[in-house]
Amino acid sequence: MGVARSQGTMGSFALIQGMCGGTRPATNVRHVIFDLDGTLFDTAPDIAAALRRAIGDSSCDAVVEKAVRQGLPLDEMIRVVLGPFISDGERHRITADFRRYYDVSDYAGTRPYPGIPELLTRLKDSGRDLHIATNKRERPTLRILQHKGMRDLFSQIVCVDSAGMKRTKKQLLEQILSTAHTVPSEAVFVGDSTADVVAGRELGIRTVGVLYGYGERQAMQAAGPDAICEQVEELLAGVLFAG
Structure with missing residues (x-):
């Protein structure tokens, strides 16, 4: 239909x-x-909070919020925020830190x-x-x-x-x-x-x-x-x- x-x-x-x-x-x-x-x-508020913390750069906050609201997978969100040329090592570090913060959240947001x-x-x-x-x-x-x-x-x-x-x-x-x-x-x-x-x-x-x-x-x-x-x-x- x-x-x-x-x-x-x-x-x-x-x-x-x-x-x-x-x-x-x-x-x-x-x-x-x-x-x-x-x-x-x-779920965007808590995802954004964990990603901002993992990236550790407050100048990216507005871009993080926009990327999260697009509902992108984590890998894509990181590339949107930090650019397509981010190294694999840095991307893996941010991914690991994000999961460490997000997985123990109280999900208040x-x-x-x-x-x-x-x-x-x-x-x-x-x-x-x-x-x-x-x-x-x-x-x-x-x-x-x-x-x-x-x-x-x-x-x-x-x-x-x-x-x-x-x-x-x-x-x-x-x-x-x-x-x-x-x-x-x-x-x-x-x-x-x-x-x-x-x-x-x-x-x-x-x-x-x-x-x-x-x-x-x-x-x-x-x-x-x-x-x-x-x-x-x-x-x-x-x-x-x-x-």
Whole structure:
């Protein structure tokens, strides 16, 4: 199903209904899979704090904040901040220091987007299984969920390094489907990046792109998710009526 483009003054909820087939519920959705950063949580403040500390140069603070808000992988963030010609040795040092600081954080600056806890509870109470597929490493992911009291909401939490090696988002989704003994048509994947949409579409999973996190409208529309949600409040309609 192609993405409907917003035209004129069409409200965002009307846009969601148009993309999702009006009020036709996707009754076969049994599994809702979420990305983490920029979808469930605004993690940027704590990531930026750890990266600033690892770099150790206050003149880079503004660039760090911008790079983090773009939702880039750590390697790319470091190159954006310090330039493409940074030595491998310095990049590895900053990466190690970042992980050392970030992995023991109390994540005080990391917060679920307003309405997310209520959304997850409502979906779970409806009988759907909730899962996470994230390019974040397992240690900080589990610590964040534990700190925020949300660990038990999810049946599976699959991280980029959960299998002991780096994997693609598509591979993470494949693991979730396999472990849940389900098929793509019974799942919806919610994420804030075009990579999330592409991974879901490649597997035949319905996708919902969100714009309240780190995603950009033009790129998200071009990626072609089944629905686009501007606000958390629209996610329930986007998840239940996608496809």
